[in-house]
Amino acid sequence: MARAPYASDPAHSRGREFTIEGSLSRGPRSxxxxxxxxxxxxxxxxxxxxxxxxxxxxxxxxxxxxxxxxxxxxxxxxxxxxxxxxxxxxxxxxxxxxxxxxxxxxxxxxxxxxxxxxxxxxxxxxxxxxxxxxxxxxxxxxxxxxxxxxxxxxxxxxxxxxxxxxxxxxxxxxxxYNLDLGSHASLEAQVAALSDDIAYDNHDIDDGLRAGFLNLDEVLAHPFVAQQWAAVEKRYPGVPRNRQLSELIRSQIGVMVNDLLEESARRLVGITSVDEVRQAGRQLIAFSPEVEEGERAFKRFMYEKLYFHPEQLETARRARALLAELYSAYSQDPVLMDEEWIDTLPRHEPERSRHIADYIAGMTDRFAIARHAEIYERTPEVLRNV
The missing domain is CATH 1.10.3210.10 (Hypothetical protein af1432)
Incomplete structure (x- = not known):
């Protein structure tokens, strides 16, 4: 497959922060x-x-x-x-x-x-x-x-x-290691960013409905998905609703991907190199104005109905309280951390506090819950909303 002139090329990478002399080649990989x-x-x-x-x-x-x-x-x-x-x-x-x-x-x-x-x-x-x-x-x-x-x-x-x-x-x-923060990133990075939006815009519908936090009729009536839902019902009449919903999500992802490809191709006209991508002054991977407007409206809907659902907000409050108590415990008594983290604990601020935050940030949900229960010798408020 021919590489586009504005694609990143591993053969012309700017390299790595640390150059290792005589590094082993472990397989034919870029x-x-x-x-x-x-x-x-x-x-x-x-x-x-x-x-x-x-x-x-x-x-x-x-x-x-x-x-x-x-x-x-x-x-x-x-x-x-x-x-x-x-x-x-x-x-x-x-x-x-x-x-x-x-x-x-x-x-x-x-x-x-x-x-x-x-x-x-x-x-x-x-x-x-x-x-x-x-x-x-x-x-x-x-x-x-x-x-x-x-x-x-x-x-x-x-x-x-x-x-x-x-x-x-x-x-x-x-x-x-200078990352040239003032310029735009590669097209591959821009693709990854909008792929994130496409994934959670659509897959969170599935999880929200499964949890009972989203109202099916409200979701299906939203302008961002209504057209695709009508097409699914027409194409698959009488099929069980759960299968129709799966088809809706697949269709909606396809619509967003195809729109992104068309709009991005339009924006890339005249772009001939990776350097021009970085100096373009705007993101070149994008949705059309119509889809972007609809996607933003749907995000607002999802925030109102799902992410800011009262049960979600209450769970978030409990989570913040738990991590605040964990941070307080480790700050007052760092020996509560794992041994390797104790051994590398800086003596001075702000590095000391950041080190403790690094430790907590790396935790999984269940590990944080378990460590809190162990330190405070009590079961934290229930941190589960589905």
């Missing part, structure tokens, strides 16, 4: 394939299995978690990248790693750590993804971190566009 494999084999990636996507520590086996969501994003990203003759492996690596920096309990956990670190620069899950991959996850003898390519790190840092006001974590990493 640099971006190696990045993908390093991410998949990391402990941080495995922990996504027990981190919140929409629902905290769900009882049901069919609900999505950060790991399954990341796999779904990667599948969509590969489809788009292949259709556009971009580098599929880079798009996949970015999709798989995009949520690695999330704390337990999703955005509620992020809010708790941000509040706990208010004196130390705050906490941001996107910067934490970079911090985890570049410094904390260190399985190699020669260097800290996974030593991913510049293109993978850059894509994770600014997949949503240039970062003009980076927080402390991203500032430190950028000072050590």
């Amino acid at each position: 640099d971006y394939q190696r990045d993908r494999d390093r991410i998949i084999h990391s402990i941080a990636f495995r922990r996504l299995r027990y981190k919140t996507q929409v629902f905290v520590a769900p009882d049901g086996d069919h609900y999505r978690v950060r790991l399954t969501h990341s796999l779904e994003v990667a599948q969509i990203a590969r489809v788009i990248a292949r259709a556009m003759n971009l580098d599929e492996d880079l798009a996949e690596a970015l999709a798989l790693a995009h949520d690695i920096g999330h704390a337990p309990f999703g955005h509620a956990g992020e809010d708790a750590l941000n509040a706990a670190l208010v004196h130390a620069g705050g906490f941001d899950h996107n910067a934490q993804s970079l911090r985890t991959l570049m410094r904390l996850e260190s399985p190699y003898c020669e260097h800290d971190g996974l030593n991913l390519t510049w293109e993978t790190l850059e894509g994770l840092a600014k997949h949503n566009g240039p970062v003009l006001d980076p927080g402390w974590a991203l500032t430190e990493l950028d000072a050590a």
Whole structure:
């Protein structure tokens, strides 16, 4: 398959932060394939299995978690990248790693750590993804971190566009290895970002209905999905409703992917290199104005009906309280942490507080719940909403 002139090329990568002399070649892989494999084999990636996507520590086996969501994003990203003759492996690596920096309990956990670190620069899950991959996850003898390519790190840092006001974590990493934060990222990074939107816009419908938090009639009447729902009913009359809903979600994903391909092709006219992508002054992977407007309206609907559902808000409150108490416990008595974290605890602030936050951010939902119960010798308020 011919590579588009504006696609990232592993043969012309800007390299890695740490150059290892005489490094072994383990199989016929490109640099971006190696990045993908390093991410998949990391402990941080495995922990996504027990981190919140929409629902905290769900009882049901069919609900999505950060790991399954990341796999779904990667599948969509590969489809788009292949259709556009971009580098599929880079798009996949970015999709798989995009949520690695999330704390337990999703955005509620992020809010708790941000509040706990208010004196130390705050906490941001996107910067934490970079911090985890570049410094904390260190399985190699020669260097800290996974030593991913510049293109993978850059894509994770600014997949949503240039970062003009980076927080402390991203500032430190950028000072050590310049990620050119003021420019746009590669097309592969932009593909991964919108694949994330496509995945959760549609798959969260499934989980929200399964949990009983979404009203089926309200979902199906929303303008963003109503046309596809009418087409599904016409095409499959009399088919059980659960199968029709699955068909709706597949159809809606297809509509969004096809629209993105058409709009992006229009925006890429005249773009002839990766450098032109980075200096374009706007995101080149995008939905049409009509689909973008509909998608934003649907997001507002989902926030009102699902993400800000009263039960969700109550669970988030409990999650924030639990992590705040964990942070307080470790701050007052750091020996409660695992031994390797005690041994590397900095003596001075703000590094000391950030180290404790790194420890908590790496926890899974269930590990955080278990450690809280162990430290406080009481069962925390129920942290399960489905």
